Amino acid sequence: MSEQCLFCRIAKGEIPSTKLHEDDEILAFEDINPQAPSHLLVIPRKHIATMNDLAEADDAVLGRMHRVAAKLMQERDHSAWRAVTNCNAEAGQTVFHLHLHALAGRSLRWPPG
Numbered sequence: 001m002s003e004q005c006l007f008c009r010i011a012k013g014e015i016p017s018t019k020l021h022e023d024d025e026i027l028a029f030e031d032i033n034p035q036a037p038s039h040l041l042v043i044p045r046k047h048i049a050t051m052n053d054l055a056e057a058d059d060a061v062l063g064r065m066h067r068v069a070a071k072l073m074q075e076r077d078h079s080a081w082r083a084v085t086n087c088n089a090e091a092g093q094t095v096f097h098l099h100l101h102a103l104a105g106r107s108l109r110w111p112p113g
């Protein structure tokens with residue numbers, strides 16, 4: 001837990017969010033600035049700054065985060081969707097608490113910008 005971290009504060013309920021899934025390890029909520037008709041964020045409750053900071057002990061929660069994203073997308077009838085994690089500022093990361101973006105509902109081009 002990092003006291004200044006935006007997503008730790010969202011996970012603790014100190015900052016409001018539109019929650020879509022919550023359990024003892026994971027939270028999913030709507031992105032405040034959606035880049036697609038469906039744009040969800042899935043985070044571990046544990047503070048992990050970036051993908052470069054993962055430990056072996058985090059393997060299970062990372063897998064579960066992907067399954068939560070898939071479940072939420074399927075509930076919205078999105079069979080096609082994209083999972084993205086930006087790692088470090090040069091790759092577009094702005095919040096330094098690991099998060100999975102799940103995007104759907106429009107054509108998603110490749111490669112991403």
Ligand code: 5GP
Nearest residue numbers: 017029030031032033086092093094095096
């Ligand atoms: P990143 O740029 O780090 O990959 O993604 C951070 C995401 O968090 C962005 O898509 C941004 O819109 C979202 N975001 C930033 N602040 C808030 C907030 O206070 N609430 C919510 N729900 N999303 C946020």
Ligand code: ZN
Nearest residue numbers: 005008047097
């Ligand atoms: Zn955090």
